[in-house]
Amino acid sequence: MTDHSHGTTTPAPGVPGHDHGPADHRHQHHHDHTTVDWEALAAHLEGEAEFQTSMLDQATAWLRDLLTEPSGPGRDAVRRVLDVGSGPGVTSCLxxxxxxxxxxxxxxxxxxxxxxxxxxAARLGLGDRFRTHVGELPDGLGGLGDADLIWSSKALHHVGDQAAAVAALAGRLRPGGLLVASEGGLSSRMLPRDFGFGRPGFEARLEAVREDWFARMRAALPGARGVVEDWPALLTGAGLVSPRSRSFLLDVPAPLDAAQRRHITRQLDRATEVFAEFLDEDDRATLARLLDPDDPLGATRRPDLFWLSAQTFHTARAA
Structure with a gap:
């Protein structure tokens, strides 16, 4: 993430409804790839969120139900929603x-x-009630205002002090409003354990490398603090009540269509960029073969390619 210490409310030139803060695009590439160039990943992030739309729709339907509970404001009373860590805005528009x-x-x-x-948002006809705000958790939300629903998906783990970030968001909830933190779940699977070449268990080994990368990324964050990632406890520790957690599946069975295969290819490309140097020679060769468009057992051609993952959503309410 780039470093913006404060968001402001000055409209950005040529972008109606854009809360514009100071920009500091100090993207760097470290040898271990723990610094993320978010701007360069724009298309990847957009494609990933589009691929997850069915799962995200399940999550928002669950939230609408929670908001109709007696202590909630009611779904029609939700007048302001913040999507914190929005990226390119796919979920914001959902x-x-x-x-x-x-x-x-x-x-x-x-x-x-x-x-x-x-x-x-403009293409979808949402521009009359859509705004953007440049700001970084936990200290760059000045001038943002409060909301009935605050959504943050896979953003809090990029903040060194996750408890402080949760507290900063909780402090912007209106009475009865919900804070939703989408963190954790089950990592994706897309191939059989033994898919015809390479050593069986390739995805499990890739997941182990990803976990090591995640730990290094967290340790390198400014102000990084170790915390037990008990998200309901973090939410109640910020003064919220009635914590709930629920996981939703993204289950895309074989055979996949062309767009779904492109998504998986993007995921494998990203794995090559970030993790390949930490794999052994055999697994690097397996990854390269999966990305070969001319290989009949590669990701773009094999009939047994699928996608199965789960994402967990944690929520709690302002008293």
């Missing part, structure tokens, strides 16, 4: 569709991603 009475604010430290979010 939230705008799920809560048609609400103003939706996409919040992210990377201005190029917010430009894409605004463009998407």
């Amino acid at each position: 939230l705008a569709r799920a809560f048609p009475q609400a103003e939706v604010v996409a919040v992210d430290p990377t201005e190029a991603l917010l430009e894409r979010a605004w463009d998407r």
Whole structure:
């Protein structure tokens, strides 16, 4: 993520409804790839969220049900939604569709991603109730205001002090409002354990490398603090009540269509970029073969390719 210490409310030139903060695009490439260039990943992030739309729709339907509980404001009373760590705004636009009475604010430290979010909202006819805000957790949310629903998906783990980030978000909830943190779940699987070449168990070994990368990424964050990642406890520790957790499956069975195969190819490309140097020679060769478009057993041609993953959503309510 880029470093923006404060968001402001000055409209950005040429972008209606854009809360514009100071930009500091200090993207770097370290040898261990733990510094993430979010702007360069824009298309990847957009494609990933589009691929997950069916699962995200399940999650937003669950939230609408929670908001109708007696202690909640009611789904029609949700007038303002914040998507914190919005990236290119795919989920922000899904939230705008799920809560048609609400103003939706996409919040992210990377201005190029917010430009894409605004463009998407405009294409979908949502521009009259869509805003963007440049800001970084936990200290860059000045001027953002409060909300009935705050959504943050896979963003809190990029903040050194996750408890402080949760507290910063909880402090912006209106009475009865919900904070939703999408963190954790089950890693994806896309291939049989033995898929015809390489050593069986390739995806399990790739997952182990990914976990090591994640630990290094967390340790390198400014102000990194170790914390037990008990998200319900983090939410209640920030003064929220009635914690709930629920996981939703993204189950895309074989055979996949061309767009779904492109998504998986992008995932494998990303794995090559970030993790290949930490794999042994045999697994690097397996990864290269999976990405070979001319190989009949590669990801673009094999009939048994699938996608199965789970994402967990943790929520709690302002008293």
